[in-house]
Amino acid sequence: PLPFLYTVDLLGPGDHRAVLAREVRAGLADSPKWLSPTWFYDAAGSELYTRITRLPEYYQARTETAILRDNAADVAARTRAETLVELGSGTSEKTVPLLDALGAAGTLRTYSPVDVDAVTLDAAARRVAEAYPGLAVWAVRADFQRHLGRLPRIGRRLVAFLGGTVGNLSAEARETFWRELCGTLAPGDAVLAGADLVKDTGRLVAAYDDAAGVTAAFNRNALNVLNRELGADFEPRAFEHVALYDATSQRIEMRLRATRAMRVVIGALGMVVEFRAGEEMRTEISAKFHRYRLERELTRAGFALGAWYTDPAKDFALVLAHV
Numbered sequence: 001p002l003p004f005l006y007t008v009d010l011l012g013p014g015d016h017r018a019v020l021a022r023e024v025r026a027g028l029a030d031s032p033k034w035l036s037p038t039w040f041y042d043a044a045g046s047e048l049y050t051r052i053t054r055l056p057e058y059y060q061a062r063t064e065t066a067i068l069r070d071n072a073a074d075v076a077a078r079t080r081a082e083t084l085v086e087l088g089s090g091t092s093e094k095t096v097p098l099l100d101a102l103g104a105a106g107t108l109r110t111y112s113p114v115d116v117d118a119v120t121l122d123a124a125a126r127r128v129a130e131a132y133p134g135l136a137v138w139a140v141r142a143d144f145q146r147h148l149g150r151l152p153r154i155g156r157r158l159v160a161f162l163g164g165t166v167g168n169l170s171a172e173a174r175e176t177f178w179r180e181l182c183g184t185l186a187p188g189d190a191v192l193a194g195a196d197l198v199k200d201t202g203r204l205v206a207a208y209d210d211a212a213g214v215t216a217a218f219n220r221n222a223l224n225v226l227n228r229e230l231g232a233d234f235e236p237r238a239f240e241h242v243a244l245y246d247a248t249s250q251r252i253e254m255r256l257r258a259t260r261a262m263r264v265v266i267g268a269l270g271m272v273v274e275f276r277a278g279e280e281m282r283t284e285i286s287a288k289f290h291r292y293r294l295e296r297e298l299t300r301a302g303f304a305l306g307a308w309y310t311d312p313a314k315d316f317a318l319v320l321a322h323v
């Protein structure tokens with residue numbers, strides 16, 4: 001059968017630009033300044049993130065893939081999902097064990113990858129459609145924080161949210177996210193979320209400040225996105241990459257530190273932004289979890305706990321929860 005591939009873009013060019021402009025205006029006017037990690041993922045950023053997942057220091061991706069490979073059959077048996085919706089799907093490489101297991105269980109009809117980066121999403125959707133003949137692939141370019149209510153609702157669903165991306169959300173934003181997600185699901189649906197676990201600070205920081213400097217390039221790339229999308233004149237080389245672990249909030253923070261005082265024009269916003277020498281702008285948070293904390297967030301949002309899958313070293317976990 002011909003590969004079935006259908007693409008929906010919920011982030012029209014105007015909408016994408018308007019949201020970016022609104023967030024950048026708020027973040028650069030705040031103290032301390034901040035940017036949303038959503039904007040990392042242009043084609044270059046997605047490519048840099050793929051390189052990050054192969055770094056020796058960045059254990060998360062390979063650990064999650066091993067957990068998924070060992071437990072995908074159990075997830076398929078428990079969920080019997082007919083539709084797999086994946087938030088922040090990226091290259092869909094990490095999804096393969098799940099697609100295979102749900103295919104082997106004979107229940108899967110549709111895979112719906114959801115990502116903000118259209119280039120990576122389209123390439124991934126095409127690869128999956130060709131690799132899994134008979135599977136309908138319904139690619140949706142969307143921001144998972146804004147479009148949960150507009151994702152495919154066909155059949156019994158499993159929403160996969162892998163990689164630990166749920167950690168990019170603050171505790172408050174996660175509470176809203178889990179509750180909204182639960183609200184869009186029907187009895188019998190489930191969510192499978194990847195979560196990086198609390199561990200030795202040195203290992204956590206190294207995963208975000210690799211010796212090869214790939215994460216530093218990933219971080220600085222956000223400035224290239226702002227320069228291109230909003231007509232800004234950031235000099236990425238004038239900013240230093242910073243990664244630190246905040247033990248109180250149990251999260252990694254990535255920041256860009258201005259190496260000297262500078263004035264940046266954001267053309268599309270008619271904004272001029274001053275940076276003091278040494279001033280740090282937060283570009284991403286990545287929350288780290290204990291099992292009880294994550295399970296409590298899910299039950300408070302209305303989910304029923306299903307399964308907890310982790311690796312022997314307890315570095316990373318996948319939690320399965322049901323509606």
Ligand code: AVJ
Binds near residue numbers: 285
């Ligand atoms: C893709 C959001 C899971 O937070 O670990 C990797 C992104 N940032 N290195 C993460 C990221 C720096 C990653 N997520």
